[in-house]
Amino acid sequence: MAHKLVDSYREKGARKKLVQLLQERGIADENVLKAIGKVPRHYFFDETFWKQAYKDIAFPIGDGQTISQPYTVAYQTELLHIKIGDKVLEIGTGSGYQTCILVELGAQVYTIERQENLYNRTKQVLPHIGYQAEFFFGDGSKGIAKHAPYDKIIVTAGAPLVPEILLKQLKIGGILVIPVGDEESQKMITVLRVSENDFERFVLDTFRFVPLVGEKAW
Ligand code: SAH
Secondary structure: OOOOOOOOHHHHHHHHHHHHHHHHOOOOOHHHHHHHHHOOHHHHOOHHHHHHOOOOOOEEEEOOEEEOOHHHHHHHHHHHOOOOOOEEEEEOOOOOHHHHHHHHOOOEEEEEEOOHHHHHHHHHHHHHOOOOOEEEEOOHHHOOHHHOOEEEEEEOOEEOOOOHHHHOOEEEEEEEEEEEEOOOOEEEEEEEEOOOOOEEEEEEEEEOOOEOOOOOOO
């Protein structure tokens, strides 16, 4: 983890290029692109690997986990249609990069991670680099009922199905974004809570996430 917080013209320039690349790859939401342009992704990397930070690739961050590919982060974030003040539940904190993008967009983020090392690390790193969120340790496949309902829920690990329990924690008009499939590949699914008992599902593109591990998952 990089502890020297240097964001020079070199990193800023690389970030601009990444934003252009994401735009070419189909990310259209100006606010999402702006957020990607702001969050210093190299802070999540050891200084030796700073050159890798602005390539559109996933990267190992230790504890057997990866920081998601920028395209994937942008894609999921776009689907959430974040409005300033939205209460967002993120399942799978990981590096915290996705968390920062949500915070940058004005969301109030509740984020949960099941790996204790990652939870401890990210809980320290984010405030250190200027991003505030509520951090929880535990199995997020059940959501966090205590703080429900949420405007938006994002799952950043692949699930075998949409956990029903998460749908119950959405506000009316709320959106869930979750990759669903087997361990090889998942389809991005969005669920809109239309009313108390009505939900609309949309099946989108194919991705490959690390598996969601938990009581309401595999
Ligand atoms: N959003 C992250 C990427 C996360 S990778 C980023 O931007 O870097 C997916 C994360 O989900 C991993 O850290 C994994 O440990 C976590 N995870 C898997 N199952 C989980 C569960 N049931 N509850 C909480 N976190 C979970």
